[in-house]
Amino acid sequence: MTAQVTATEATATAPLLEVAGVDVTLGHGWRATQVLAGVDLDIWPGEIVGLVGETGSGKTTLARTIVGLIRPRKGRIVFAGTEVSGLRRGARRRERRSGHVQLVFQDPLRSLDPDLTVAEIVGEGLAIRGEDARQVANQVADALTKVGLDATLLDRTPGQISGGQRQRVSIARALAAGPRLLLCDEPVSALDASNRNYILRLLRELRDTLSLPIVIISHDLSSLAGIADRVVVLYRGRIVEDGPVSQVFSEPRHPYTALLMASAPSVGGSSGSSGSSAGQALTVRQLRRTAADPPPPDGDTACVFAARCPFAIDAPDACASQPSLEPVGDRWTTACHRHTEWRDLAAHRPSP
Amino acid sequence: MTGKPPHDEVLALEDLHVTVHDGAATAVRGASLSVAAGEIVGLVGESGSGKTLTCRAALGVLPKGCAVGRGTISFERQDVTDLPRRDWERLHGTGMGAVFQDPASYLNPNLTVGSQLAEVLRVKQRLSRRQAHRTSVELLAAVGLHRPDRVFHQIPAELSGGMLQRVMIAIAISCGPRLLIADEATTALDVTIQAEIIELLRDLRDQRGLAVLFVSHDLAVIRELCDRVVVFYAGEVVESGPVGEIIERPRHPYTQALLRVASVGDFQRRELQVIPGQPPRVGADIAGCRFAARCPAAIEACRSRAVSLAPLSPVHQARCVRVTDPELSAAASPGAAELAAR
Numbered sequence: 217m218t219a220q221v222t223a224t225e226a227t228a229t230a231p232l233l234e235v236a237g238v239d240v241t242l243g244h245g246w247r248a249t250q251v252l253a254g255v256d257l258d259i260w261p262g263e264i265v266g267l268v269g270e271t272g273s274g275k276t277t278l279a280r281t282i283v284g285l286i287r288p289r290k291g292r293i294v295f296a297g298t299e300v301s302g303l304r305r306g307a308r309r310r311e312r313r314s315g316h317v318q319l320v321f322q323d324p325l326r327s328l329d330p331d332l333t334v335a336e337i338v339g340e341g342l343a344i345r346g347e348d349a350r351q352v353a354n355q356v357a358d359a360l361t362k363v364g365l366d367a368t369l370l371d372r373t374p375g376q377i378s379g380g381q382r383q384r385v386s387i388a389r390a391l392a393a394g395p396r397l398l399l400c401d402e403p404v405s406a407l408d409a410s411n412r413n414y415i416l417r418l419l420r421e422l423r424d425t426l427s428l429p430i431v432i433i434s435h436d437l438s439s440l441a442g443i444a445d446r447v448v449v450l451y452r453g454r455i456v457e458d459g460p461v462s463q464v465f466s467e468p469r470h471p472y473t474a475l476l477m478a479s480a481p482s483v484g485g486s487s488g489s490s491g492s493s494a495g496q497a498l499t500v501r502q503l504r505r506t507a508a509d510p511p512p513p514d515g516d517t518a519c520v521f522a523a524r525c526p527f528a529i530d531a532p533d534a535c536a537s538q539p540s541l542e543p544v545g546d547r548w549t550t551a552c553h554r555h556t557e558w559r560d561l562a563a564h565r566p567s568p
Numbered sequence: 569m570t571g572k573p574p575h576d577e578v579l580a581l582e583d584l585h586v587t588v589h590d591g592a593a594t595a596v597r598g599a600s601l602s603v604a605a606g607e608i609v610g611l612v613g614e615s616g617s618g619k620t621l622t623c624r625a626a627l628g629v630l631p632k633g634c635a636v637g638r639g640t641i642s643f644e645r646q647d648v649t650d651l652p653r654r655d656w657e658r659l660h661g662t663g664m665g666a667v668f669q670d671p672a673s674y675l676n677p678n679l680t681v682g683s684q685l686a687e688v689l690r691v692k693q694r695l696s697r698r699q700a701h702r703t704s705v706e707l708l709a710a711v712g713l714h715r716p717d718r719v720f721h722q723i724p725a726e727l728s729g730g731m732l733q734r735v736m737i738a739i740a741i742s743c744g745p746r747l748l749i750a751d752e753a754t755t756a757l758d759v760t761i762q763a764e765i766i767e768l769l770r771d772l773r774d775q776r777g778l779a780v781l782f783v784s785h786d787l788a789v790i791r792e793l794c795d796r797v798v799v800f801y802a803g804e805v806v807e808s809g810p811v812g813e814i815i816e817r818p819r820h821p822y823t824q825a826l827l828r829v830a831s832v833g834d835f836q837r838r839e840l841q842v843i844p845g846q847p848p849r850v851g852a853d854i855a856g857c858r859f860a861a862r863c864p865a866a867i868e869a870c871r872s873r874a875v876s877l878a879p880l881s882p883v884h885q886a887r888c889v890r891v892t893d894p895e896l897s898a899a900a901s902p903g904a905a906e907l908a909a910r
């Protein structure tokens with residue numbers, strides 16, 4: 217894995233995608249809510265990036281902003297040297313139809329048209345682009361082969377195939393456009409463990425054979441550990457940690473990452489713990505706020521995680537202000553004022 | 569669990585058969601399981617293995633076209649298999665409660681959650697308006713909702729998925745049932761919330777001596793919560809026993825396969841395993857073991873005749889011809905698993 221990353225990074229001098237200081241607000245007037253705040257994210261050629269966070273953290277909004285379905289209020293999105301966030305109508309449509317960035321939507325049962333056949337779904341984008349029928353048919357067959365689907369499924373509708381197959385159809389639809397970057401929104405959350413692993417392996421194969429960079433959005437960290445090179449943790453619209461999977465998962469620097477890890481169920485012995493290789497395993501109880509903890513700082517300027525963080529202290533130069541992403545290692549950043557202190561504090565908290 | 573005195577059995581299914589499509593096919597084929605007071609039993613299997621139909625049969629709410637074909641369902645040692653609808657309705661809430669995957673779809677979006685909880689109490693327990701309100705707020709607090717008096721007046725859209733699932737649990741336990749059936753109750757939730765709901769279910773079991781039947785497709789979740797586990801494959805129980813024993817020494821190749829694909833939790837990079845092949849169609853006519861077509865250890869004897877559930881110890885059973893074969897444990901080793909994966 218490390219070899220893979222270094223190899224791709226050695227050849228690439230610039231990220232394929234740059235998201236810089238992006239703010240997104242959804243809704244208007246009094247309903248307006250800020251969903252993303254100051255998001256900085258680079259995607260390099262050939263890497264698999266896991267984007268994690270809970271419901272409402274802005275994962276899906278970030279993906280939709282990258283493909284141009286949502287306009288950022290502030291900041292810019294640069295794809296292969298072109299600032300796509302600033303494009304006007306015609307240019308924006310041309311960029312979108314080029315199929316350079318493809319998004320595989322959440323929940324294929326709802327995102328695929330139930331009345332279209334597999335062949336129509338996969339070929340629709342190509343037909344709109346104006347390619348002739350024979351070319352479309354070839355590319356559809358090619359895309360289905362890449363995802364390991366049999367040609368006998370071509371005439372079925374989404375309702376007539378299994379959940380795992382539907383997810384592969386969604387991926388084939390994205391691949392048919394010939395993307396240079398693939399974004400997958402919760403590609404495995406609706407699947408059982410075996411199908412989940414099958415889809416993740418398929419995505420890794422696509423990266424290896426097509427050297428296609430892939431962003432996988434998921435709330436399940438443990439499956440990302442199997443395939444991602446880098447993990448980006450989002451909490452209420454802000455990136456709180458971003459770093460190499462092996463390092464982040466062995467010693468997370470943000471208490472929220474540690475909480476996510478400790479919460480993940482497992483069949484292994486060290487269940488409900490996080491960062492076991494760091495010497496001491498932390499449990500969910502050690503990472504969760506209790507009534508006994510001092511009240512967290514609140515107000516608009518406080519750290520987004522403060523209200524849930526047992527280590528937050530109400531001081532203007534600490535958790536009462538929003539921390540920025542600071543480097544804590546090689547290509548590893550975290551946004552926590554107390555990233556050097558909380559682990560020791562956690563270890564001294566009672567654990568059942 | 570293992571060393572306890574004789575259980576106070578709350579739910580017992582004996583040789584349960586459930587037919588679907590108006591009797592055209594049998595989806596659950598002779599399932600037997602029991603849940604005792606204060607015990608959490610997990611039901612695990614792939615989608616389509618008959619877990620949900622088994623639950624719905626136990627709750628007396630089978631969908632249209634489905635029926636109990638054979639076997640018995642006992643609730644607190646009373647045969648309830650052919651109970652008339654009215655009597656089932658009396659049992660719902662007061663005897664047994666249920667929680668499902670998507671809490672939002674079971675609540676009226678236009679009414680406050682408190683009024684929906686109080687309504688149950690007023691109808692089932694005949695409480696006065698004032699008493700129902702007070703008990704509702706207590707229940708909302710008991711399921712771990714902060715500021716329950718405020719939550720009482722909120723509508724479903726104002727609550728998060730985890731909070732709604734807590735409300736559903738409050739409704740399910742409001743009339744003091746002895747049995748709680750949770751069908752994929754944590755599947756749609758974030759991991760942090762899932763961990764909280766698992767803790768809540770465990771606390772409720774400890775405080776109220778509830779019997780819990782917990783259904784999930786994820787063996788990792790089952791391990792976190794349950795005392796015993798029943799593994800379903802294609803409508804049959806293929807293995808059952810104490811969770812610790814099943815996780816450490818699974819005896820059926822399907823259970824072994826489920827374990828290989830489950831999350832290990834050490835966050836280390838490793839080859840992701842899959843179970844090759846697809847489960848048989850519902851109602852497929854298979855002479856021998858229903859897992860044989862996908863089983864890395866299948867031999868001739870597996871395909872020739874039906875396999876029965878064999879006791880391996882007083883608490884552990886498995887349905888496999890080769891269950892005592894020393895080579896089978898070799899098949900469970902990682903090397904063979906690698907071969908089986910592709």
